[in-house]
Amino acid sequence: MRIALDAMGGDEAPLKIVEGGVQALRESGNRFELVLVGRKDAIEKELSRLSVPGLNLSIVHASEVIEMHETPNTALKQKRDSSIVVGSNLHKEKKVDAFVSAGNTGAFMAASTLILGRLKGVGRPAVGTPLPTVKGTCFLIDSGANSDSRPQHLLEFGVMGSIYAREILRKENPTVGLLNIGEESSKGNELAQAAYPLLEKSGLNFIGNVEGRDIFAGKADVILCDGFVGNIVLKFAESILPTLKNRFMSYASGNPLKLVWAGLMSRTLKKVLKGFSYEVQGGAPLLGVDGIPIIGHGSSSVLAVKNMVLRAEEMANRNISRLIENSITQIETKAE
Amino acid sequence: MRIALDAMGGDEAPLKIVEGGVQALRESGNRFELVLVGRKDAIEKELSRLSVPGLNLSIVHASEVIEMHETPNTALKQKRDSSIVVGSNLHKEKKVDAFVSAGNTGAFMAASTLILGRLKGVGRPAVGTPLPTVKGTCFLIDSGANSDSRPQHLLEFGVMGSIYAREILRKENPTVGLLNIGEESSKGNELAQAAYPLLEKSGLNFIGNVEGRDIFAGKADVILCDGFVGNIVLKFAESILPTLKNRFMSYASGNPLKLVWAGLMSRTLKKVLKGFSYEVQGGAPLLGVDGIPIIGHGSSSVLAVKNMVLRAEEMANRNISRLIENSITQIETKAE
Numbered sequence: 001m002r003i004a005l006d007a008m009g010g011d012e013a014p015l016k017i018v019e020g021g022v023q024a025l026r027e028s029g030n031r032f033e034l035v036l037v038g039r040k041d042a043i044e045k046e047l048s049r050l051s052v053p054g055l056n057l058s059i060v061h062a063s064e065v066i067e068m069h070e071t072p073n074t075a076l077k078q079k080r081d082s083s084i085v086v087g088s089n090l091h092k093e094k095k096v097d098a099f100v101s102a103g104n105t106g107a108f109m110a111a112s113t114l115i116l117g118r119l120k121g122v123g124r125p126a127v128g129t130p131l132p133t134v135k136g137t138c139f140l141i142d143s144g145a146n147s148d149s150r151p152q153h154l155l156e157f158g159v160m161g162s163i164y165a166r167e168i169l170r171k172e173n174p175t176v177g178l179l180n181i182g183e184e185s186s187k188g189n190e191l192a193q194a195a196y197p198l199l200e201k202s203g204l205n206f207i208g209n210v211e212g213r214d215i216f217a218g219k220a221d222v223i224l225c226d227g228f229v230g231n232i233v234l235k236f237a238e239s240i241l242p243t244l245k246n247r248f249m250s251y252a253s254g255n256p257l258k259l260v261w262a263g264l265m266s267r268t269l270k271k272v273l274k275g276f277s278y279e280v281q282g283g284a285p286l287l288g289v290d291g292i293p294i295i296g297h298g299s300s301s302v303l304a305v306k307n308m309v310l311r312a313e314e315m316a317n318r319n320i321s322r323l324i325e326n327s328i329t330q331i332e333t334k335a336e
Numbered sequence: 337m338r339i340a341l342d343a344m345g346g347d348e349a350p351l352k353i354v355e356g357g358v359q360a361l362r363e364s365g366n367r368f369e370l371v372l373v374g375r376k377d378a379i380e381k382e383l384s385r386l387s388v389p390g391l392n393l394s395i396v397h398a399s400e401v402i403e404m405h406e407t408p409n410t411a412l413k414q415k416r417d418s419s420i421v422v423g424s425n426l427h428k429e430k431k432v433d434a435f436v437s438a439g440n441t442g443a444f445m446a447a448s449t450l451i452l453g454r455l456k457g458v459g460r461p462a463v464g465t466p467l468p469t470v471k472g473t474c475f476l477i478d479s480g481a482n483s484d485s486r487p488q489h490l491l492e493f494g495v496m497g498s499i500y501a502r503e504i505l506r507k508e509n510p511t512v513g514l515l516n517i518g519e520e521s522s523k524g525n526e527l528a529q530a531a532y533p534l535l536e537k538s539g540l541n542f543i544g545n546v547e548g549r550d551i552f553a554g555k556a557d558v559i560l561c562d563g564f565v566g567n568i569v570l571k572f573a574e575s576i577l578p579t580l581k582n583r584f585m586s587y588a589s590g591n592p593l594k595l596v597w598a599g600l601m602s603r604t605l606k607k608v609l610k611g612f613s614y615e616v617q618g619g620a621p622l623l624g625v626d627g628i629p630i631i632g633h634g635s636s637s638v639l640a641v642k643n644m645v646l647r648a649e650e651m652a653n654r655n656i657s658r659l660i661e662n663s664i665t666q667i668e669t670k671a672e
Binding site: 134144147148179180181188189190192211212213214215216217225226227228229231232233234235236237238239240243244246247248250251261262265268269271272273276 | 470480483484515516517524525526528547548549550551552553561562563564565567568569570571572573574575576579580582583584586587597598601604605607608609612
């Protein structure tokens with residue numbers, strides 16, 4: 001198994017990225033090959049800091065870097081030798097089995113879709129994001145690849161999300177909920193109303209509508225929505241920990257006793273909310289393309305990168321793309 | 337000023353509702369008249385528990401109660417003598433200046449829209465919800481009255497939200513943000529893309545798109561979205577405190593030392609997150625109808641009801657409905 005890692009993508013690239021990749025390789029006991037994509041000299045410099053002899057890693061040089069603020073389509077056209085394009089081409093040519101990037105999300109999604117191509121039967125690839133719940137983890141799909149989805153697309157998201165939940169989150173017969181504003185099937189916008197009956201007869205373990213409050217409650221293993229809604233929910237969710245932190249700082253600010261108290265509390269809070277950090281969730285795969293691209297948070301830490309690389313290997317091992325293609329074809333045959 | 341309160345609406349009605357209303361009246365120094373709508377005997381029973389002589393309150397009898405689980409339209413047709421219908425009729429006849437209910441939200445919204453009618457120039461009334469931010473409070477509109485809004489409706493929400501933010505949240509020249517999935521004007525779904533230019537030339541203090549992470553960060557005073565998105569965000573937000581609580585209990589469960597520690601922490605957490613409880617936010621007004629209906633959370637506590645009643649009086653004093661009608665007309669003239 002060969003896992004490519006965009007060494008240049010992320011706010012703290014290549015430093016934290018390379019280190020995270022190396023940690024993943026070490027933790028796995030050298031089980032796969034790590035392919036670091038990016039500027040050779042920069043990557044080698046980072047590797048020299050870490051002790052890597054005997055580790056199963058290689059470098060594929062890419063001279064350019066797509067910066068976080070660049071417009072995806074323009075950047076992809078102009079920077080043909082960027083780590084994102086070079087890595088995606090390796091992925092297309094099956095020289096690697098998965099590709100992880102914490103770089104420019106739009107550029108990475110566009111490159112993955114254009115270069116890898118869609119799987120047979122998939123109308124729209126979608127990003128799925130594992131989110132913490134009080135019961136464990138759920139999978140929010142689509143969390144940002146598509147706006148103005150059609151009902152059929154939500155059905156596809158349901159198929160893809162169920163496979164991820166079963167194979168990776170190890171949920172037997174995962175429950176699927178449609179994100180909506182009420183429980184009854186008649187509730188919601190036109191999209192939700194039209195998707196409901198499709199999901200009902202899909203053969204998925206569809207449990208009906210779920211509301212905003214049901215996400216953290218863990219009411220469904222897979223939560224379906226259009227990417228516009230999903231992306232807003234995801235970014236809102238990601239703001240909760242920083243907001244808590246801000247409130248604590250503001251509470252304690254200028255008061256030494258309160259500061260000590262807040263410091264003690266924050267250690268416990270970290271334990272209590274461990275699963276609520278994106279770092280442990282293994283990144284957000286773009287499902288429905290012919291390959292395994294995993295999107296990382298721009299501010300990915302070493303821990304976050306390590307977990308994404310390990311997740312990528314697991315997804316490749318489970319052959320997620322082939323499972324999706326087979327299931328989508330079956331559902332479509334059924335619907336005809 | 338006369339403020340009506342649905343004594344029968346809410347999980348703990350009439351007990352907590354009547355008590356909250358009485359507290360508001362007391363706190364205001366008997367400044368307005370509180371009109372309790374509902375079963376006379378049940379209300380009188382609650383009042384007898386509280387010491388109310390000299391308080392400026394009256395009862396309007398309504399023999400029926402619309403329960404929380406009932407289908408709004410059916411319930412409104414069948415229960416013409418319910419507290420929601422009776423209160424809305426009083427409101428329509430200008431016998432009261434505002435009406436607060438923590439009862440069946442759908443039924444209350446429908447009754448308010450149908451019985452009070454829309455203000456001139458308003459295509460779609462919308463629910464606005466004050467939400468906490470690290471800087472104070474923002475106003476999310478629409479948080480659930482409409483799905484599949486059109487661009488013009490988002491403009492109306494912007495006008496109504498700006499008036500609420502200015503008059504009630506005391507923000508001078510409130511900033512208005514369009515909830516979206518990226519900063520650039522070209523981002524988002526068809527609705528957001530079409531609403532952006534309307535907002536740009538509206539004369540509102542439009543600051544462009546805001547993302548999910550910007551809500552708690554307080555980037556905009558007024559946050560505009562379709563009610564489908566807004567309702568999901570709102571219910572998700574409301575689930576944060578219960579989720580934190582659940583995580584703490586689960587952390588401490590079965591370990592006496594941890595339980596003591598968690599107990600100590602929870603007192604501080606309550607202080608730190610005080611603004612994050614819906615109880616202090618004064619309820620969610622339905623704006624754009626000819627009157628001031630304020631929607632309360634089903635599980636409204638005494639504190640929540642007190643704050644809603646006081647907010648209702650403030651909104652009536654500020655004559656919010658007339659201000660909306662005037663502004664909407666101006667914006668429409670401008671757009672022609």
